[in-house]
Every structure is written in C-alpha cells, then in structure tokens.
Amino acid sequence: MDLQAFRLEVRDFVRTQLPEVVREKVRLGVELSRSEKREWEVRLRDKGWIAPSWPVKWGGPGWSPEQRTIFLEEMSINDAPEGNGLTFEMVGPILITYGTPEQQQRFLPRMVSLEEVWCQGYSEPNAGSDLASLSTRAVREGDHYIVNGSKIWTSNAHNSDWIFCLVRTDPQAKPQLGISALLIDMKLPGVSVQPIIGIHGWRYFNQVFFDNVKVPVDLRVGAENQGWTVAKGLLDHERLNLSRVGENRRRLARLQRVGETVHEAGVLLRDRPWFRRRYRELEVRLETLAATVMRYRRIAESGEGLGPDVGMLKLVGSRLVQDMENLTVDAIGPESLPYDKAAHSQWGPAWPQLDDPHPQGLPPRNEYAITAASRRFVSRGYTIAGGSSEVQHNLLAKQVLDL
Ligand SMILES: Cc1cc2nc3c(=O)[nH]c(=O)nc-3n(C[C@H](O)[C@H](O)[C@H](O)COP(=O)(O)OP(=O)(O)OC[C@H]3O[C@@H](n4cnc5c(N)ncnc54)[C@H](O)[C@@H]3O)c2cc1C
Structure with missing residues (x-):
C-alpha cells in the first residue's frame, strides 16, 4: 500500500x-x-x-x-x-470480539448503515471510578431480565437507539463477579432519558433511567456474571481511542494560526520566546504520543491484547488537550473572556454572531477568541472521561510499575 x-x-x-x-x-x-x-x-x-x-x-x-x-x-x-466513537470504536469492536454470531448479524450491519446509534451505560450516580460498585439491577425472569436503576453522564444517549449497559446480576458475589453486559433497546417501555447540560451549553450528557425494563436474555454479551471481562475489553478500546492524537493535531494547527495572527506589544506571538517554547513543547509531546499510539495499535491489531499500560496513552493525550487549550487562552488573552457560552452552542444565537464577533464597535476579536474559554472549560472533562487521571495513575503504579 x-x-x-x-x-x-x-x-x-x-x-x-x-x-x-x-x-x-x-x-x-x-x-x-x-x-x-x-x-x-x-x-x-x-x-x-x-x-x-x-x-x-x-x-x-x-x-x-x-x-x-x-x-x-x-x-x-x-x-x-x-x-461516532461510541458506536464504531467501542461497542462495535466489543461485539466483534465477544458477541454471539446472532448478535453480530443483528447489530453490526445496522451500525455501518447508520440505522442504529449506540451509547455506553457504565457510570452511575454512585459508581464512577469505583465502577464495580454499580447497582443497576437485572433480575432474571425466564427468558428475560427485568432491569431497574440509572446510568449517568451517558454521552449522546438522547440521540441513541441502543445502550451497552453494565448491570448487576448477582448482588451476593464479589463486586466484579456479579456484573453482566446487556444490550438494551432505548425504545423499550420503562427507559427514559433526562438531559444534563454541559458547561459549554451543549446537551452532551444525560441520565438514563430504567424502570422495570424487560430485556431478552439473548441480548446479554458474554456469560452471566462475566460482564466485567467484557467491560474491561471495552475500556481498553476506549483508552486507545482516547489518546486523541488526531484531535490534538487540530488543536496544534489552531495554536499555530493564533501564533501567526495575535500580536503582543506589536510582535507576533510566533516570534515571542515564551509562546514558541510552549508551542514547541506541545508539538514534541504530540509527536511522541503519536508514535507510541501507533505501537499500541499494532499490538491491538496482532490480537495480542492490550495490557494495563495502555492507560498511559489516555493520560498523556487528555493532558495534552488541556495544555493546548490553556495555551490558546493564554495567547489570546483577555479577548477570550468573558466565557461566551451562547457562541459555543447551537442553542444560542451562535453561528450568525461569529460574523460579527465584537458588537461594541471595538477591534474584531481573534477568530478563535469566541470559543477559546468554553473549550478550555470543556477540556477539564478529558481527564475524567473514560477513567480519571488520578485513578489511571493508581492503576499504572500498581499494575505496571508494581509499586
Ligand atoms: C466528557 C465525559 C464523557 C463521559 N461519557 C460517559 C459515557 O458515555 N458513559 C458512561 O458510562 N460514563 C461517562 N462518563 C463518566 C465517567 O466515566 C466518570 O465521570 C468517571 O469514571 C469518574 O467517575 P465520577 O464522575 O463518578 O467521579 P468519582 O469516581 O466520584 O471521582 C471524583 C474524584 O475523586 C477522584 N478519585 C476517585 N477514586 C479515587 C481513588 N481511588 N484514588 C484517587 N482519586 C480518586 C477522581 O479522580 C475524581 O477526581 C463521562 C465523563 C465525562 C467527563
């Protein structure tokens, strides 16, 4: 090739x-x-x-x-x-690996044809980092489970047709040993979705409620009470995906443009040593991450399976996002404030306003100023989603460095 x-x-x-x-x-x-x-x-x-x-x-x-x-x-x-990473990089690969032939035939073609969109139901109001303590309950009744409980921070649930869900099937077993993975149709009676509006004004998160939802047993992925193994498989994919190399390249391109257009005391930022140093540091970190991610993709490809060390990619990639957004705000300066929630969201008077981003007759703001602050706030979530950095550090210390 x-x-x-x-x-x-x-x-x-x-x-x-x-x-x-x-x-x-x-x-x-x-x-x-x-x-x-x-x-x-x-x-x-x-x-x-x-x-x-x-x-x-x-x-x-x-x-x-x-x-x-x-x-x-x-x-x-x-x-x-x-x-759509949740459908194509997370749930799809899990079904390819752990799904029954019937589940694969039923769901994979409808993912690629865009007929069905998926979301991920792991976190609960009282189970985030400590995911194994989840309490959404599935009780077996003949050839169905009856599901009750709630999932939270469910990205894109309001646009999804199906949810890949972790539920407790054995409350007596040790936490990790009593969990199963279910594929739940969001249109079933008893499923409801409530919005959670993010700091940027977008409806991204949701809370999903299950009230006596009847789910066929043949929509369980993996054996009963073996859902933790399946869940970890999904998290490995998620952590590889969350290395965010492509996204960070776009952020770096944005920063380059900021350096070429923003002046500080009459000098372009790209000619200011403080900006150049921070920009170059980010560039080097990104290239190092990109090379490492490629190595891990090859491991995943070979079928060898990813170890707990894959967590470092997510750690490094998410921190990089935040440092890039921080530098963007620092470079644009006070123009990027106040935080312009409306401009960032399609719900506000957003898009037309971008043509006239500084209505008070003052000099035009930098083209990126209008969304810089909200992007910076939103980037805080990157070190939480898919397992917080603190928890990732703990896992790496224990499972990789043997500390
Ligand atoms: C952008 C985004 C998208 C998300 N999308 C989804 C989704 O689609 N589906 C889904 O199921 N979930 C989703 N989540 C939820 C995410 O998985 C959880 O937020 C995450 O696992 C942390 O759980 P928590 O919010 O309950 O925080 P908690 O677990 O309550 O943690 C609170 C704080 O305590 C720290 N902490 C907790 N335990 C330890 C420990 N043992 N040692 C040191 N520090 C600790 C954490 O680092 C954190 O700072 C998303 C989150 C974000 C930010």
Whole structure:
C-alpha cells in the first residue's frame, strides 16, 4: 500500500466532500446540529469509511494501523466532525470480539448503515471510578431480565437507539463477579432519558433511567456474571481511542494560526520566546504520543491484547488537550473572556454572531477568541472521561510499575 497516495486520497475526499459551513464550525469549535453530523456520516458511509477500524467482513475498510492513523489525522487536520466513537470504536469492536454470531448479524450491519446509534451505560450516580460498585439491577425472569436503576453522564444517549449497559446480576458475589453486559433497546417501555447540560451549553450528557425494563436474555454479551471481562475489553478500546492524537493535531494547527495572527506589544506571538517554547513543547509531546499510539495499535491489531499500560496513552493525550487549550487562552488573552457560552452552542444565537464577533464597535476579536474559554472549560472533562487521571495513575503504579 502506498501510504502517501492513501493520504492524498483521504485528503482529497474530506476537502471536496465536507460542506464549508461544517468545516468552519469544527475549526472554530462551534457545536454542529444533528443533521450536519448526519450528512457527513452518510458521506463516509457511502464511501465505506464509516467504521475505520473494522474488518471488511463487517463493513469496515480493513485498513492497517498506519492507514487508520492517516485517516484520523487527515479528518482532524481538515476539520471534519469527530466520528461516532461510541458506536464504531467501542461497542462495535466489543461485539466483534465477544458477541454471539446472532448478535453480530443483528447489530453490526445496522451500525455501518447508520440505522442504529449506540451509547455506553457504565457510570452511575454512585459508581464512577469505583465502577464495580454499580447497582443497576437485572433480575432474571425466564427468558428475560427485568432491569431497574440509572446510568449517568451517558454521552449522546438522547440521540441513541441502543445502550451497552453494565448491570448487576448477582448482588451476593464479589463486586466484579456479579456484573453482566446487556444490550438494551432505548425504545423499550420503562427507559427514559433526562438531559444534563454541559458547561459549554451543549446537551452532551444525560441520565438514563430504567424502570422495570424487560430485556431478552439473548441480548446479554458474554456469560452471566462475566460482564466485567467484557467491560474491561471495552475500556481498553476506549483508552486507545482516547489518546486523541488526531484531535490534538487540530488543536496544534489552531495554536499555530493564533501564533501567526495575535500580536503582543506589536510582535507576533510566533516570534515571542515564551509562546514558541510552549508551542514547541506541545508539538514534541504530540509527536511522541503519536508514535507510541501507533505501537499500541499494532499490538491491538496482532490480537495480542492490550495490557494495563495502555492507560498511559489516555493520560498523556487528555493532558495534552488541556495544555493546548490553556495555551490558546493564554495567547489570546483577555479577548477570550468573558466565557461566551451562547457562541459555543447551537442553542444560542451562535453561528450568525461569529460574523460579527465584537458588537461594541471595538477591534474584531481573534477568530478563535469566541470559543477559546468554553473549550478550555470543556477540556477539564478529558481527564475524567473514560477513567480519571488520578485513578489511571493508581492503576499504572500498581499494575505496571508494581509499586
Ligand atoms: C466528557 C465525559 C464523557 C463521559 N461519557 C460517559 C459515557 O458515555 N458513559 C458512561 O458510562 N460514563 C461517562 N462518563 C463518566 C465517567 O466515566 C466518570 O465521570 C468517571 O469514571 C469518574 O467517575 P465520577 O464522575 O463518578 O467521579 P468519582 O469516581 O466520584 O471521582 C471524583 C474524584 O475523586 C477522584 N478519585 C476517585 N477514586 C479515587 C481513588 N481511588 N484514588 C484517587 N482519586 C480518586 C477522581 O479522580 C475524581 O477526581 C463521562 C465523563 C465525562 C467527563
């Protein structure tokens, strides 16, 4: 495979197929509408690129780790919307690994055709870092489970058709040994979804409630009470995915542009030593992370299985996001304040306002100023999602460094 030719093919596709308004919104960090996201996903689906890490057998392109990395980089650098990671990088791979043939036949084709979108139901109001203490209960009654309880921080649940859910099937067993993984149809009677509005004004999170929801036993993934093994498999995929190399490339490109457009006492920031030093440090950290992620993708590809050390990728990638957003705000300075929630959200008077970002007749704000502060606030969640940094440090200390 000629990787350079492949890169150019992907670049050409995204540059010619991505609508200009969507590209601008992604570049500036403004929320996309559901239809804008959908339109882009349809184009990827029609091209056969909607599930970049899947094998050909299940509708993926069967790419090598190098091709996948190039694809994600080009998508990100050229300001394409983020892919639906929960469906294609988490639940899909779990079903490919642990699903029954019937489950695979039933669900995988409907993922790639975009008929069904998935979300992840792990966290609960009293079970986050200590996930094994989860208490959503599933009681077996014949060929069904009756599910009661609640999941929280469920990203994109309001747009999802199915939820991949961890439930307690044996309350007497040790916490990890009494959990099962269920595939639950969000349209079933007894499932309800309440919004949680994020600091950026977007509806991203939700709380999902289960009130006597009747779930067929054949929608359990793995054996009863073996859900922890399946859950850990999903977390490995999640942590590899959460290394955020592509996204960080876009942030670095944003910073480069800030350096080329923002002046400090008449001097462009790119010529200021403090900015150059911080920019270069971030660049080196990103390249180091990218090389390491590639190594882990090859391990995952070989079927060897990922060890607990994969957690360091998420640690490093999420910290990098925060440091990039911090530098953006520091570089733009007071112009990036006050925090402009409305501009960041499609619910506010957002998009038209970007054409006239400084209504008081003052000099125009930097193009990134309008969303810089909200992006910085939102980046705080990156070291929490998928397992907090504190907990990741503990795991690495115990399981990898043997401390
Ligand atoms: C952007 C985002 C998206 C998310 N999407 C989803 C989703 O789709 N589905 C889903 O199920 N969940 C989702 N979550 C939830 C996420 O998995 C939890 O927030 C996370 O596991 C932490 O749990 P918690 O919020 O209950 O915090 P807690 O576990 O209560 O932790 C609170 C604080 O205490 C610290 N802490 C806890 N235990 C220890 C310890 N043993 N040692 C040291 N420090 C400790 C933590 O680091 C943290 O700072 C998402 C979260 C975010 C931020």
